[in-house]
Amino acid sequence: MEHQSHDILIVGGGGAGLRAAIAIGEENPNLSVAVVSKIYPMRSHTVSAEGGAAAVIKPNDSLEDHCYDTISGSDWLADQDAVELFVNEAPAEMVQLEHWGCPWSREPDGSVAVRPFGGMKIERTWFAADKTGFHMLHSLFQTALKFNNVTRYDEWFATKLLVHDGRCQGVAALELRTGQIRAIAGKGTILCTGGAGRIFPFTTNAAVKTGDGMALAYRAGVPLKDMEFVQYHPTGLPGTGILITEASRGEGGILINSQGYRYLQDYDLGEPLDVNDPSHPRKRTMELGPRDRLSQAFVQERKKGETIEGPYGDYVHLDVRHMGEKKIDKKIPFVRELCRNYVGIDPVHELIPVRPVVHYVMGGVHTNIEGETPLPGLFAAGECACVSINGANRLGSNSLTELLVFGARAARAAVRFGAQAADIAVEEITALAEQEQQRIRERFFQPQGGTETIAGLRTELTSTMESGAGIYRSEESLRASCDKIRELKQRSGQIELADHSLTFNTELTTALELEYMLDVAEALVHSALARTESRGSHQRTDYPERDDQQFLKHSLAFQSDGDPRIEYLDVAITRWPPGERVYGSK
Amino acid sequence: MAASESAQSAATITLEVFRYRPGQDDEPTFQRYDVPYQEDWVVLDALNHVKDHIDGTLTYRWSCRMGVCGSCGMMVNGDPKLTCAAFLRDYYPDAIRIEPLNYFPVIRDLVINMDDFLDKMSEVKTWLIPKEEKPVSEGEYLQTPAELAHYKQFSMCINCMLCYAACPVYGQHPNFIGPAAIALAQRYNLDSRDGAADDRADAIFSHEGIWECTFVGDCTRVCPKKVDPAGAIQQAKVEATKDWFRSVLVPWGNK
Amino acid sequence: MSVDAIETKSKEYIRPMPANWWMTKKTYVSFIVRELTCIFVGGYALFLLVLAARLEEPEAFAAWLNSPLLIILQIVALPMVLYHSITWINLTPKVMVVWRGEERVSPLVIAGANYVAWAILSIAIFYLVCI
Numbered sequence: 012m013e014h015q016s017h018d019i020l021i022v023g024g025g026g027a028g029l030r031a032a033i034a035i036g037e038e039n040p041n042l043s044v045a046v047v048s049k050i051y052p053m054r055s056h057t058v059s060a061e062g063g064a065a066a067v068i069k070p071n072d073s074l075e076d077h078c079y080d081t082i083s084g085s086d087w088l089a090d091q092d093a094v095e096l097f098v099n100e101a102p103a104e105m106v107q108l109e110h111w112g113c114p115w116s117r118e119p120d121g122s123v124a125v126r127p128f129g130g131m132k133i134e135r136t137w138f139a140a141d142k143t144g145f146h147m148l149h150s151l152f153q154t155a156l157k158f159n160n161v162t163r164y165d166e167w168f169a170t171k172l173l174v175h176d177g178r179c180q181g182v183a184a185l186e187l188r189t190g191q192i193r194a195i196a197g198k199g200t201i202l203c204t205g206g207a208g209r210i211f212p213f214t215t216n217a218a219v220k221t222g223d224g225m226a227l228a229y230r231a232g233v234p235l236k237d238m239e240f241v242q243y244h245p246t247g248l249p250g251t252g253i254l255i256t257e258a259s260r261g262e263g264g265i266l267i268n269s270q271g272y273r274y275l276q277d278y279d280l281g282e283p284l285d286v287n288d289p290s291h292p293r294k295r296t297m298e299l300g301p302r303d304r305l306s307q308a309f310v311q312e313r314k315k316g317e318t319i320e321g322p323y324g325d326y327v328h329l330d331v332r333h334m335g336e337k338k339i340d341k342k343i344p345f346v347r348e349l350c351r352n353y354v355g356i357d358p359v360h361e362l363i364p365v366r367p368v369v370h371y372v373m374g375g376v377h378t379n380i381e382g383e384t385p386l387p388g389l390f391a392a393g394e395c396a397c398v399s400i401n402g403a404n405r406l407g408s409n410s411l412t413e414l415l416v417f418g419a420r421a422a423r424a425a426v427r428f429g430a431q432a433a434d435i436a437v438e439e440i441t442a443l444a445e446q447e448q449q450r451i452r453e454r455f456f457q458p459q460g461g462t463e464t465i466a467g468l469r470t471e472l473t474s475t476m477e478s479g480a481g482i483y484r485s486e487e488s489l490r491a492s493c494d495k496i497r498e499l500k501q502r503s504g505q506i507e508l509a510d511h512s513l514t515f516n517t518e519l520t521t522a523l524e525l526e527y528m529l530d531v532a533e534a535l536v537h538s539a540l541a542r543t544e545s546r547g548s549h550q551r552t553d554y555p556e557r558d559d560q561q562f563l564k565h566s567l568a569f570q571s572d573g574d575p576r577i578e579y580l581d582v583a584i585t586r587w588p589p590g591e592r593v594y595g596s597k
Numbered sequence: 598m599a600a601s602e603s604a605q606s607a608a609t610i611t612l613e614v615f616r617y618r619p620g621q622d623d624e625p626t627f628q629r630y631d632v633p634y635q636e637d638w639v640v641l642d643a644l645n646h647v648k649d650h651i652d653g654t655l656t657y658r659w660s661c662r663m664g665v666c667g668s669c670g671m672m673v674n675g676d677p678k679l680t681c682a683a684f685l686r687d688y689y690p691d692a693i694r695i696e697p698l699n700y701f702p703v704i705r706d707l708v709i710n711m712d713d714f715l716d717k718m719s720e721v722k723t724w725l726i727p728k729e730e731k732p733v734s735e736g737e738y739l740q741t742p743a744e745l746a747h748y749k750q751f752s753m754c755i756n757c758m759l760c761y762a763a764c765p766v767y768g769q770h771p772n773f774i775g776p777a778a779i780a781l782a783q784r785y786n787l788d789s790r791d792g793a794a795d796d797r798a799d800a801i802f803s804h805e806g807i808w809e810c811t812f813v814g815d816c817t818r819v820c821p822k823k824v825d826p827a828g829a830i831q832q833a834k835v836e837a838t839k840d841w842f843r844s845v846l847v848p849w850g851n852k
Numbered sequence: 853m854s855v856d857a858i859e860t861k862s863k864e865y866i867r868p869m870p871a872n873w874w875m876t877k878k879t880y881v882s883f884i885v886r887e888l889t890c891i892f893v894g895g896y897a898l899f900l901l902v903l904a905a906r907l908e909e910p911e912a913f914a915a916w917l918n919s920p921l922l923i924i925l926q927i928v929a930l931p932m933v934l935y936h937s938i939t940w941i942n943l944t945p946k947v948m949v950v951w952r953g954e955e956r957v958s959p960l961v962i963a964g965a966n967y968v969a970w971a972i973l974s975i976a977i978f979y980l981v982c983i
Contacts, residue, residue: 112725121739
C-alpha cells in the first residue's frame with residue numbers, strides 16, 4: 012500500500028487548520044505540511060460564522076477587561092492562564108489576518124471598526140459586514156495557496172489515528188475519489204475538525220459538523236474535556252436552524268415574546284433602554300447578555316406560555332425594524348437575505364421568528380495552552396479542542412479569534428515536537444492503515460442482512476439528545492439518553508449500506524460520521540450526568556446551583572469498554588477568583 | 598419505499614436525477630424519484646429525502662444549507678443553481694430535472710471535478726501581495742470605507758462555480774480562466790493594500806484570460822452572491838486597454 | 853472478498869457540448885442575436901463608405917438605393933442596429949464604474965448619460981447631413 016509522508020499533518024481545513032498550515036508555511040518553509048480535509052477547505056463550517064472576532068485594539072479597551080468578560084462569561088470554568096494568553100495574542104493575530112487581506116469593516120479614518128457583542132463590557136468585536144467567518148476563511152484559504160510546502164488532500168476522510176509506540180504518527184484516510192484508504196504519516200498530527208452540533212436536531216451547524224476529530228482522539232485514549240457544555244445560540248431560525256447573528260442584537264435588535272414584551276428584563280439581565288436611546292444597546296445587558304442565559308430565558312418563557320407556536324416548535328421574535336433599511340443593509344445585509352430566502356419575511360418591516368438552536372460545543376479534545384494533547388504527537392485546535400478558554404459558556408466572537416491564536420500555537424508546538432521526534436515507523440503505520448482498509452471493507456462492503464438505516468438511527472440520536480441533554484437536564488433525562496445511546500451504538504452494527512461503490516461513496520462517510528456522533532454523544536451525556544451542579548450552559552433542574560466546592564473542575568471523559576470513565580481536572584485560576592456572574596448592572 | 602407509500606395521499610413532486618456510476622455505467626442515465634412536496638423545502642431537502650429514505654446510492658455534495666459554503670451547485674431544469682436556495686414551490690407541480698454542473702467532468706452522479714478551478718486560482722494569484730510591507734506590530738493597514746467598497750463586491754464569491762456552468766465560452770474552451778477566477782483577481786487588484794496588479798496581468802490580461810470573454814453575461818445572472826463577474830471582466834478589459842495605450846504612448850514610464 | 857477493490861482509478865464522464873448549445877437557453881439565444889446584429893452594424897459601416905465613394909454619381913447610386921433589395925435591407929438593418937446600440941448602451945454601467953465615496957453612481961445614470969450623448973450626436977449628425 013502506498014503511504015503519504017509529511018512532517019506535519021493537519022486534519023481539517025477550516026479556520027484553525029488553515030491558520031496552522033500558514034504558520035508552518037511562513038515560519039518553517041523547509042517542512043512539508045499536509046492538510047487533510049473531508050471537504051474542500053472553503054466549504055468548512057467557519058464559512059457560516061457571521062458576527063465577528065474579538066480582540067482588544069481600541070484605546071477605551073483593556074486586556075484585563077477582555078479576560079474578565081471571558082472568564083465570567085465561562086462561569087469561571089475557563090483556565091485563566093489560557094484566557095490571558097489568548098487575550099494577549101488575539102490583537103496581533105487579527106492584525107496579521109488583516110495583513111493577509113481580510114476585508115474588515117472600517118471606521119471613517121480607515122482603522123478597523125469594532126462592534127458590541129454579548130457578554131462583553133466594551134466593544135471589541137472586529138467584523139466584516141455580517142459575513143466575518145466567510146471572509147476570514149477565504150482570506151486564510153487564499154493565503155494558504157501561496158505556500159509550496161503545503162499539500163492539500165481535499166476530500167480525504169480521516170477514519171483512524173495511527174498510533175504506534177505510544178505516539179500518534181499519522182492518520183488512515185479514505186480518498187473519496189478512489190475509495191482507497193491510505194496512511195498519511197506525520198511526526199505531528201493536528202486535529203482541527205470542528206464541533207459536533209449535528210448530534211442535535213436543531214442546529215446552526217452544517218452537515219459536516221459530526222465531531223470526527225473528537226471521536227478519533229477519544230478512540231485513541233485521549234480524554235474529551237467538558238463535553239457536557241453545549242451552547243444554544245438564542246437566535247436561530249425555527250426549522251432549519253439557520254443562524255441569525257448576535258450582531259443583529261449588537262446593532263440594537265431586541266427580543267420580544269408573544270405579548271410584544273422584552274422578556275429578558277425578567278431574568279436578571281438588567282433594565283431595557285428604549286431602542287432610540289443613544290446608549291442602546293447597553294453592553295452586558297438585556298439582549299447583549301451571555302448566550303446561555305438568553306437561551307434559558309426562552310425555555311422559561313415557553314413554560315409560562317409566552318412564546319409563539321409554530322410548525323417547527325415555539326419561537327419568539329427578534330425585532331430590528333427600528334434600525335432602518337440603510338443600517339440593516341450596511342451592518343447586517345446577510346441577515347436580511349437569509350430572512351427573505353428562508354422565512355419569506357423582510358426584517359426591515361417584519362419581525363424575525365427565532366429560537367435557541369445548538370451552535371457550539373465548548374468541550375472537546377483535552378489540550379494544554381500549547382495545543383498539545385496527552386498523546387505525544389497529537390495536537391488539537393479550534394472548536395474540536397478544549398483548552399479551555401470558553402469554560403461553561405462561550406462569549407460570541409471569541410471562537411473565530413480562537414481559531415487563529417490556537418491554530419498557530421498548535422502548529423508551532425507540533426513543529427517543536429517533530430524536530431525532536433524519532434522517524435516515523437513507516438512499515439508499522441502502513442500496516443495499521445491496511446488493517447483499517449480491511450476493517451472498513453469487511454464491515455461495510457459485505458452484505459450482512461443488516462436492518463438499521465443511517466437516517467433512522469440518526470433521528471433517534473438527535474431526538475434523545477434534545478430531550479435528554481438540552482438546555483435543561485435532569486438525572487432522569489440524562490440516564491434515559493445514556494441508555495438510548497448505548498442501545499444505538501449497539502444497533503449501529505446493523506447498518507447496511509446500499510452503496511458499495513468505491514467512487515465517492517458518501518453513504519459510507521455518512522455511516523462513519525454517525526459512528527463518530529455516537530461516540531461524542533456518549534461522552535457528552537455521561538459527563539453531564541456526572542456533573543451534579545448547574546454552571547453556564549449546563550443546567551440541572553435537580554441541581555440548580557453552582558457548586559465550586561466540588562465542581563470548579565473540568566470533566567474528562569475517557570472511552571472504555573462499557574460506559575466512559577469520568578475524571579476531573581482542576582481549573583487554573585490566576586487573577587480572578589470565582590465570583591458571581593452579573594449582567595445588567597452599571 | 599415506505600416513506601413515499603404512506604405519503605400517497607399527501608402532495609408529491611417528481612425529481613429526474615442524472616445518474617452516473619463509474620465502473621457500472623458507461624453512459625449516464627436519468628432516474629425518477631417521487632418525494633413529498635413541502636412548501637418550504639428546497640431541492641436539497643428533496644435530495645436528502647431520497648438519500649435518507651429511498652436510494653442511499655444517490656451522491657451529491659452539500660454542507661451549510663444556507664447559501665454560503667458553495668458546495669451544492671447543480672443544474673436545476675437546465676440552469677445552474679444552489680440547490681439549498683432553489684425552492685420546490687417554484688417548480689411544483691412540474692417535475693424537476695437535476696444534473697451536475699455543466700462544463701465540468703462528472704466524477705459520479707451529481708459530483709463534478711473542480712480541480713481546474715482551484716488550479717486557476719493559484720495561477721491567477723488570488724492572495725494579497727501588499728504594496729508596502731508593514732510589521733504586525735505597527736497595526737493594520739488603513740483602508741477607508743470607500744476603498745473597501747471598491748473591491749467588496751468581488752470578495753463575496755463563494756466559489757460555487759455556477760458562473761462556470763453558465764459560461765458557454767468555458768464550455769468550449771476549458772483553458773479560459775473563467776469568471777470567478779478573474780473576479781477574484783480583480784478583488785485583489787482593486788484592494789488598496791495590494792500592489793501586484795502587474796503580476797496578475799500576465800495570467801488574466803491574456804488570450805485565455807479576459808480576452809476570451811465575449812460578454813455573454815450569463816455568469817452574472819446566475820451568481821447567487823451578486824458578485825457580477827462579467828462586470829469584473831469588462832472592467833479588467835478597460836484597465837488592460839488603458840495599460841496598453843500607456844505602454845505604447847508613454848514607453849519610458851514602464852517597468 | 854472485497855467487492856471491487858481492484859478499481860482504483862474511476863472513469864470521469866465528460867459531457868460533450870452540443871452543437872445547438874446556443875438554442876438551449878433564452879439568455880444564450882439573445883446573446884447570439886446580439887452578436888449577429890454586428891453583421892448589420894459592420895454592413896452599414898461598409899454601406900456608408902460606399903455612399904461616400906459614390907457621391908460623384910448621385911443619380912445611378914440613387915436608382916440603386918431605390919431598388920427593392922436595398923430598401924428591404926435598410927428596413928431590416930435599422931432595428932438590428934438600434935437593438936445593437938440599445939443592448940450596448942445598457943451594458944455600459946458594467947464597464948464604466950464611477951464612485952462617489954462609498955456608493956457607486958447608479959447604473960441608470962451611467963446608461964442614461966450614454967443615451968443622452970447618443971441622442972445629441974444623432975441630432976447633430978442629422979442636422980449636418982440633412983440641413
